[in-house]
Structure formats: C-alpha cells, structure tokens
Amino acid sequence: MALFSKLLAKIRGSSISSGDWEEIERSLIESDLGATNTKEIIELAKKVRSDEIESAITDELRKWLSANSRDLASNFDRVTTILIVGVNGTGKTTSSAKLVANLNSKNKKVILAAADTFRAAATEQLQTWGERLGVRVVIGPQNGDPASVAFDAITKAKESGCEYLIVDTAGRLHTKSGLMDELGKVRRVIEKVSPVDEVLLVVDATTGQNGITQAKLFMESVAVTGLILTKMDGSAKGGVALAIERETGIPIKFIGTGESAADFAPFDAQSYLSGLIVN
C-alpha cells in the first residue's frame, strides 16, 4: 500500500517520475474513489508544480462535495420523520440507535419504528437498542407489512408529542424493484399522516463502486436526503461516498465509527478528505 503522504513529502520540490504518478494513482484507487475519478485527478495534478500537488488534489476533491445542507432536518411545530434505508448489513439498525443517542443528548423526545419485519430478530435487535437508550420502539408482527408499522409509529409519534420518529427498515438490494417499491410505499403511508423529512441511506465504508448504483436507485425510489457512512473505524477509506456526492449531490451527514451508540459523529469534510489521501 502506497504511503501517499510520504510520497508527497518525497516528491515535494523535486521532479516526479512516472512511477511516482502510478503510486499516487494507486493510492487514490485504493480509497475507492473509482478509476475514472482518479484518472481525472491525476491529469489535473500533473498540471501544477510539484509542491502544489497535494493541495491541488485536496482542493479538487473538496469541489466534489455536495453543496446541499448536512444538517439534520428539524421541525418546531411537528414531528420530524427520518427513514433509514440501505442494502443488507450496512449498519442501518445500529445507525438508527446512534441517531437516537445523538438526539437524546440534545434532550429531544424520540420514538423508533421497527419496520424491518423481514430479517430474523431484526425487531428484537432494535428493541434491545430501545431498552438501552430508554426509547419507545413501535413494532409489528414478523413478516407483516412494514408500511403498517410505520403508519402505526407516525400516529403514535403524533399522539405522544414526539419530536423525532426514526424508522429502521429492512435491508434490500437496490436491484430488487419489488422491494424498492415497498420502500416507496412505506414513505407514502407515513406521508398520509405527516411529511417525511429525511431519508438517510446507510453506506458501508468498505463498499466499492457498486455504492454509486445503490445511491442512484435508492434516490429514485425514496428521494434520499443524506448518507450515513458506517464502519469508518476499519481499514476502508470510504471513498465511494465522495464519488456518490459528486455524482448525485447527496451529502454525507454522519459517520459511524464503531459498534456502540456513541460511535457516531456529524460529517467533517477536513478529516474525511485527508483520510482519503493520507494512507
């Protein structure tokens, strides 16, 4: 694995060999930025003086960040509803719990909906989190209609004067149109009662270029408003999230860095970008 920052230090001020360029290219590709994106950056960087390469690359990557707001939606007059979606195993349930913890710390009144009625023990998993965090979890029968759990939850959220409703949904591959329709239905059913304010797509940092298709197809069916990039505590750099921002404009809103509820933070562009280029 190339040591990008070391390499940059080495080449600073001296001329750059084709081998050095190859190493920079490798390093960017290994961050999952994608081959085409990487090629573009390299071409740009080749145009500047060698002592400016690092800042040229960072500046370019920064330009790819979405201009959309990274703040979590919030309403004063009604419940703020957040739908958590994504492919299987990315960390949706854990992220739902982390969001609750985050809102708890701001003294918000939150309620959870266990709309993953499909995966074995998914409801119980969320209930365990609910108990740990002291938050009510609305549940439905196993294999029941997720939309009716969501409907039940939004109704209860309104009745009990909650400020936030977080709806955890079942993992689904973006290619399964039937399941994607189901998600659209969950959204529509909630909106009969109250608007959905955020749809957060949970993306695992280890994801490769497939993440871009994931984002596009989830965007199409439920109008995603932000990303939660999980498992950033591992060795993966999560570069595909930047590729997603560039391609779709969906902003990364939160970063997951572990398995407990506190391992969660709002997105910080500086540390994310430097993580991509400092191997």
Add this chain to the structure above:
Amino acid sequence: MFDNLASKFSSAFSSLRGKGRLKSGDISEIVAEIKSALLDSDVAISVAEDFTQKIQERAELVLDEVNKSTNPSQAIFNIVNEELITILGGSARRIRFAKKPPTVILLTGLQGAGKTSLAGKLAKYLKDQGNTPLLVASDLQRPNAVTQLQVVGESVKVPVFAPEPGNGVGDPIRVAKDGIKFAQDKLHNIVIVDTAGRLGVDAELMEQAKKIRDAIEPDEVLYVVDAMVGQDAVRTALAFQEGVGFDAVVLTKLDGDARGGAALSITQVTGKPIIFAATGEKVTDFDLFYPDRMASRILGLGDIQTLAEQAKNALDSETTAKLEKKFVEGEDFTLDDFLAQLEAMKKMGSMTKLLGMIPGANSGAMKKQLEQFDDSELIKTQAIVQSMTPLERNDPKVLNGSRRSRIAKGSGREVSEVNSLVERFTGAQKMMKQMRTGKGGMTLPPGMGGMGMPAAPIKKQQSQSKKKSRSGNPAKRALES
C-alpha cells in the same frame, strides 16, 4: 454481478473479431481495456495489473499460432477465460469432512458480511444432504445475533446451541467449545460456529477469533465476504488470513448487481478458493461456487447450469406436490393455494436474476429487456392476498365492496387492482374445475402460467400461447410457454 465486466469484454472482443489477423498492438489495446474494466469492477489494482500482464504475455507468445487458427479472436478469448478460471480458484472446492466427526466449520468475517444468514443456509444445505448439523451461537456481541440464529435455525429445522443470551453477555470461546462437546454427545456430524463480525484492524477481536479457532480446531474456517466490497477486500482478507487464517471464502449478496471484482482479488491474493455463493435472502438462495461458471458469466456466456438447477429445485417443491394432489382430487383451489404458488415462484428466485444467467443476457438488446422486466407484479399480488382474512382467502365470494376497499388499503393497492385480481382468480378457479374433467396433472410449477396470475393448467396454456402471447417482453414470453 460482473455485468459491466462482461459487457466491456464483449465489446472488446467484438472489435477484435472484426480484425481477422491480430498484431501485437491489437493485443495491447484489448489488454488495456480489460484492465480498466477490472478496475471499474473493484478488482484490486495489483491483481488487475498481474492479470492483464499474464494475458498480454500469453497472447504474445502464441500470436503466430493464434493467427493460423480459423478464429484468432476466439483463441484470445479462450486465454482470458482460462486465466479467469485460474484466478477464481481452479476447480470447484467442496467442504472437507473430518475423518472423525463432528466436522467443525467456523465462520468469520467483517460486520454485516452475512455470516448469520449464511450459517442457516449452510446448515440447510448440509442437512438436505443427509447430515445432522448443529448451529452454535458464538456471536455474543451484536444485539440479538443469538435470537437471529435461533430463528434461522428453527426455520431450517436445525438445532441451535445457544447457552448464552449474547448482547455482550457470555464468553464466545467457551460457547464454541461447549458447542463441540454438545455435538459430540448428541452425535451431530457437523458443527457450524457463528461468530461476531470483526474488523481486520481490530487486534483484540482478531486475537479472540484466534482463541476460538484454537479452542475448537475447526476442519474448515470460512471467510465470509460481501460481494459489494471494494478495494478494501485485499487488506481485510489479508488481515483475516494472518489473524485467524481461513481455508475458503464464501461470497454473499451475489444477487445484486455488484461487479464483484473482490472475488478475483481475494482468491488471487490469499490463494484460497471461493467455496460457496449466497444469492438472496431466503435459506435456499445458496449455491456452490463454480469458478468456470463464474468465468463464463464474466465473459457473457451465461450460466445455464445454475438456471437449470434452480428451476429444478422449484419444481421439486413440496407446494407443487400438494397443489397437484389437490387438483387431482378435485378440491377447490383457494386463494391460500394461490399464495403458496406465488411463494413457489418466488422460490425460483427473482426472474431477473434467472434471466441474467441466460447466454447473451449481457448483450445490449437482451440487457434492455431484462432491465424492463421486474418481479414487482408478483409482490403486489402477494400483498393483496396477504391483506385478506382466512375466510376471504377460502371463499372469495364474500368479498363485498367494503372488504375490497379494506384490502386495498391494507396492501397499499387500488381497489381496481383488487377487483382485477379477484376476477382473474375466479376465472382460473373455474377453468381448473373444467380441466379436472380432462386428463393429465399439472407439470408446470404452479404460478408459472404467467406473472401474478393463477396457474393455468398446461393444456389450456399451450393453446393460449399459440394464439397470442401475454407479454411484449420476449424474455417474459419465453417463460410463459
């Protein structure tokens, strides 16, 4: 998976095909194209480089030979195919059974890779082959991982050894060890140990995995990996290889459209073969991994064997037999049976997935057809039936206006959709009654008579398909007949 790779390969080869005699420059051109396709498919950059270099060398070496052959491009194509199979693991690998049972299988991998679901699928697969597996719940970390394994075990009717509640309580090493003891006492011939997901960089948890391994001395350590993984595949696979070590790889979530370059990277870098592939969320969505089939798929040749096997599985289903019996014995076909039919159809896997295995499915025209084709009709119909009460399912005649509007609301469909389903169903029911006076049982799997429609008995169907196909989609039409 590999869709993109396959289409890039086929376009690269079609330009070669037009060329006749090949020059050295032609080969460099195609090699560059293969490399960029591999990178787009998340193949690790070092693996992509090695692979294309090998192709280049081999092709140059036999260029004269190749140009003497009647079809030079085919010869290059064969080289690529062979090299792909080599990287993907040579010949298919099977589980190695211990000389003295129980055979112990340890599952490891990152969080969210799909280990627990896989444990259930593997247990079912082995049980169906006449084994007596035991599942051991050693993931005591993730909330309700133990409960999940228990539910999964119950659904495949395989016992689960779960002495600890999990959620952070209990010692996974001890549970694994006791599990083996339990299996020995109860004469289970296979033990599958599910463990918590862990990161490659988490030294402490890697140490724990090593301790579990040393405590139970597994015959097979399987590394479970998500097919959607990107460049991190190599780093993490190497960390697991160094940390716990593993004998073979299982690829999960292959039913998506991930290009799955990780498959190439991991086998190449670790030297370990891929043994199984998980292709969906149901316990039957599980296949042996065949490197040659996968290579064919990459090259756009399709995967006919898998298709045939899946169709056979669906045909052999219990539901089919039950429905046939009902039909022959003259019982009424109810909406419950209809629901069972839909389940059987879903068991065949997503139609799109099946069609993707047909040769040529990656070519332009066919691909477009596939994209337009979806299984949502099936799921919508199912939702409507599921929103009915048992009484309504048994006797659709009770479905008055208010019941229909309740069903529409419950299933999120329009009343008109409910009406049309009931109409089609009653029609089919009537037809079945008439058929009964004729001869011959159904030989098609129920539900295969058309998307989201009750099965029509085969005789009727044949005459129908001669007259007019119900679908404008050729792929769909092919399935209807």
